[in-house]
Amino acid sequence: MAAAVLLAALLAVAVVAWVLFPPSEPRRPPCIGSRVPCLGAAFRLARAPLEFIERARAEHGPIFTVFALGKRFTFVTEDEGAEVFFTSKDLNFEQAVQRVVANAVSVPAEAFYQNHGRLYSMMKGKMGPSNLHMFTGTLCKELHEHMAHLGTEGTGDLMELVRHIMYPAVVNTLFGKGACPTSHSELREFEEHFWKYDEDFEYASQMPECFLRNWSKSKKWLLKLFEKVVSDAERTNPSETTSKTLLQHLxxxxxxxxxxPNYGLLMLWASQANAVPIAFWTLVFILSSPSVYKKVMEDLTSVFGNTGKDEIEVSEEDLKNLPYIKWCTLEAIRLRSPGAITKKVIKPIRIQSFTIPAGDMLMLSPYWLHRNPKYFPDPEMFKPDRWKEANLEKNAFLDGFVAFGGGNHQCPGRWFAIMEIQLLVALFLYKYEFVLLDAVPKESPLHLVGTQQPLTPFRVQYKGWE
Structure with a gap:
């Protein structure tokens, strides 16, 4: 009896204590929204994401939440958040990107989950370091073919020059010869539609398509193009594995x-959206640094002899003998990485003193992590020699480098992307002498880019080496 009375008394005390001093809610990161609940900070974030993140970091610290389009995006911009991002089992990559894929290329959730693992494994294998030799020769020939259209000299916007060469060369390499339109007018139309599709991709990945009429028009045009590309690939699909294009493996x-066609468009976007701007920035950084430019040219002539030959065959072994251009490429990637990569929180997780609730999209910012002086001394400086310390022969990057993701979900095409940029830069600089006509401004890089695209043109003058 006494025990029952004591237990009742303890329960009563517990109830009173709970009423008077209720347990505090888990501490969540500071949240940024707007006066328009459904939109939140969507337009401010999309208009200038890096500047937005910079201001948010300065005001709220390294962890903060952005409410946009009815969703919560929690950004982590320091080491501890990165460790959780790559190791926690309470985060899910597929759930984070499924809606993006559905909006961007109209692949429904069921089909995405059914295909993702299989296609990821296939691409990881086919585009891995041991298979790059299967692409190098074809890509080299394609780059030469399309560089011939530049003539022996000229002046132009460097980004446009890179796009004009890389788009058709890479598309024909991955999808099959003739996949990219050949006439000047058709190629220009293709470039314009893909440029529009890529430019508004971030908006379209989160918003209903009906709000983006021009983007939707370009998406439909590209899907129509890929109906023919897929039909041709199926008709010519060889039985020998080594003769297949990446599209035929898909x-x-x-x-x-x-x-x-939908997956073809997704593969096109994945192969071009980041590689083209990174190739552009690699060239900008090289051309704006006389000592780096000189070192690149010394390496090129040591491997291929005097500059100016019409066509040189570049093998995988040749690229291994040009490590400095690879270092320049990786340093450009470090400085111009995408604004954020994402996973979905499926169970509450704790980072520092904050609890991130289930349902949030956890956003990791490579742009800011790559500016951590702990890993990258003089982080704003373009210093290719820092990559001398990376064990690239064993396919290992520098600590703190997360541009391609980490863990089980690294970009399956990362080694192909590095190779294609290294090859383009080598051929460009070996064939032409470039002069950068627009100096790179000295102010913060945030004033140079929205995400990865330059806000102002960078004009170059080029002339074949004599």
């Missing part, structure tokens, strides 16, 4: 063949 592994 077709062999895809469940739901009617979605092949």
């Amino acid at each position: 077709l062999d592994n895809l469940q739901g063949k009617h979605l092949a």
